[in-house]
Amino acid sequence: MKKIEVLSRIFKEKVMAIVRVETIDRAYEIVDGCLAGGISCIEISYTNNNAGDIIHQLDKEYGNQLVIGAGTVLDSETARLAILSGAKFIISPAYSMEVGRLCNRYQIPYMPGCTSMTEIVEALEGGASMVKAFPISNYYGPSLVQTIKTPMPYVPVLSSGGATLENLYKWIENGVDCIGIGSLLTKGSKEEIAENAKQIRAILNTK
Incomplete structure (x- = not known):
């Protein structure tokens, strides 16, 4: 899948499941639930040592069917291993x-966390495809997107935390490009995840 295809899927779906999982069986349950609800963008966090194996499987x-990526990537060595997986x-x-350079070398979208306008500009100049509003999404909520995009309307923003079924529409109205969601799409049974995914997709499809 080419870089432009990956980004097109992410921008079109507008939502990404943020997954921290220890076993492949649980990963299958989460993915099946997400897919049943119409969500196919999945981030597997490298907070677990077997993240590469899970991505590969x-x-x-x-x-x-999936657009699967690696999260919590701190260095270029991990980034390369994730890409190979x-x-x-x-x-x-x-x-x-260093991670930005490696991703550009292999034409892989890179989305680093940023907390200030200075960091956002530096990341964009370094070739970032999107900026992840982290950890500030949780603190400021949907208004954060408008704050970023008022002086820099061209910045593609991925939120991380702070999104609920009740405020999803506000994130979209404020111009977020993709919403990262954890618990709603990773906790409970496959059926519960599917139901949450369907509700999320229904809200996003009305905006």
Whole structure:
């Protein structure tokens, strides 16, 4: 899947499941639930040591049904391993010039965490495809997007935290490009995840 195809899927779906999972069986349950509800963009966090194996298995099992990426990538070594495992995008909690260069080299979208306008500009100049509003999404909520886009309307923003079924529409109205969601799409049974995913998709489809 080419870089432009990955980004097009992410922008079109407008939502991404943020997944921290220890076993492949649980990963299958989460993914099946998300897909049943119409969500196919999945981030697998490298907070778990077997994240690369899980990415590889999911990529092998689901192919282009999923747009699967690696999260919590702190260095270029991890980024390269994630890409070799099948990650189609790389997300970091902070901007790294080395990770940005590696992702650009292999034409993989890079989405680093930024907390200030200075960091956002630096990340964009370093080739970031989107900026992840982290950890500030939780603190400021939907109004954060408008704050960023008023002086820099061209910045693609991925939120991370702070989104609920009740305020999803506000994130969209304020111009967020993709909403990262954790618990709603990772907790409970496959059926519960599917129901949450359907509700999220229904809200987003009305905006």
